[in-house]
Amino acid sequence: KQEVTQIPAALSVPEGENLVLNCSFTDSAIYNLQWFRQDPGKGLTSLLLIQSSQREQTSGRLNASLDKSSGRSTLYIAASQPGDSATYLCAVDSGNTPLVFGKGTRLSVIA
Amino acid sequence: DTGVSQDPRHKITKRGQNVTFRCDPISEHNRLYWYRQTLGQGPEFLTYFQNEAQLEKSRLLSDRFSAERPKGSFSTLEIQRTEQGDSAMYLCASSSTMGPGNEQFFGPGTRLTVL
Numbered sequence: 001k002q003e004v005t006q007i008p009a010a011l012s013v014p015e016g017e018n019l020v021l022n023c024s025f026t027d028s029a030i031y032n033l034q035w036f037r038q039d040p041g042k043g044l045t046s047l048l049l050i051q052s053s054q055r056e057q058t059s060g061r062l063n064a065s066l067d068k069s070s071g072r073s074t075l076y077i078a079a080s081q082p083g084d085s086a087t088y089l090c091a092v093d094s095g096n097t098p099l100v101f102g103k104g105t106r107l108s109v110i111a
Numbered sequence: 112d113t114g115v116s117q118d119p120r121h122k123i124t125k126r127g128q129n130v131t132f133r134c135d136p137i138s139e140h141n142r143l144y145w146y147r148q149t150l151g152q153g154p155e156f157l158t159y160f161q162n163e164a165q166l167e168k169s170r171l172l173s174d175r176f177s178a179e180r181p182k183g184s185f186s187t188l189e190i191q192r193t194e195q196g197d198s199a200m201y202l203c204a205s206s207s208t209m210g211p212g213n214e215q216f217f218g219p220g221t222r223l224t225v226l
Contacts, residue, residue, distance in 0.1 A: 004153070032212040043117075043202060044154070044217040051212045089153055091215075098144055098167065099204075099215060101153030 002027045002094050006102035013080055014110050021075040021105045023090030028068045034099065035064050035075050036089040044089065048075070080109045113137075115218035117203050123224045124193055131189045132221045136205030143186050144204040144215065145178055147171065154202055160186060161208070193225045 003026045013019050023033070032051045036044040048057045048064040050073065056065040063076040077084060087106045091099035116135045124130050136143045142161050146154035157176070158168045162183040172178075175193075180186040190197055200222050204215040 032214075034214065036217070041222070043115075043219040044204075046214060046216055049212050049214045091153070093213060098146075098156035098159055098169075099154075101155070103151065103153050 002030075002092055002100045004090060004092055004100050004102040006088075006090055006105050008105060009103065010106040010108075012108040012110060015080060015082060017080050017109075018076065018078050019080055019107075021077070021088050021090075021107070023073040023075070023102055025071045025073075025092045025100075027094060028071050029094065030068060031093045031095045031097070033064075033066055033073050033093070034091045035062075035073075036091065038087045038089060038104070040087075047088075077107075080107075082109045082111045085109050115203055115205050115216055117201075117218040117221050119221060120219060121222050121224075123226065125226050126195060127192055129189065129191045130193060130223065131187055132201055132203075132223075133185060133187050134203030134205075134218060135185045136203070137207075137216055140205035140207045140216075141183070142206045142208060142213070143180055144206075145186070145188050146202040146204065148200040148202055148220075149198075157188075190223075193223075195225050198223055198225045 035047045050066040061078040087104040089104045091101045118133045144159040145157040148154040160180040175191045178188045200220045202220045204217045206215045
């Protein structure tokens with residue numbers, strides 16, 4: 001059974017810092033991995049999707065990497081801004097199946 | 112393309128009542144998913160459809176829960192005889208098996224409070 005863990009559970013950084021969020025999964029036979037952002041009381045916004053054949057994806061200040069063999073993904077946020085404050089969720093699709101989510105990392109960027 | 116929409120956004124009900132939620136997926140998306148999220152947790156899978164066929168149901172989906180997608184477009188999730196433990200955010204997502212990687216797009220959710 002696939003399990004997804006996100007570390008740290010919460011993170012507070014000053015504005016302008018670069019930061020890394022971590023995601024690990026127990027079964028390396030994945031189809032894809034998605035990173036989402038969730039604002040309080042809201043739905044999920046898809047940030048990046050990495051297919052199993054890819055090693056990284058970039059969108060603006062965000063860069064996500066995938067290492068299937070070690071069961072890890074990282075989300076790198078460059079030059080953080082207060083508007084980046086949200087919960088970031090990692091989710092794994094193990095083969096064209098419903099997503100298995102981690103519990104998320106709650107990020108606060110302090111101005 | 113208007114994105115995934117859900118209705119209502121909020122629902123307050125008394126224990127024992129029935130509730131029904133609606134989800135309208137992105138047009139042309141053939142897959143539709145329902146997830147449930149409680150405070151401080153990631154979303155948990157409930158069920159999903161490919162076109163009008165319900166392909167998988169989680170063990171979380173008790174007999175009091177039923178979902179339909181009658182014409183392969185919108186879907187409804189009904190909870191009968193609600194319990195306080197049903198209080199959660201109910202999220203709907205859609206995807207296209209024709210697109211790269213089966214990327215899922217989520218709606219704003221329906222927050223259910225059972226008193």
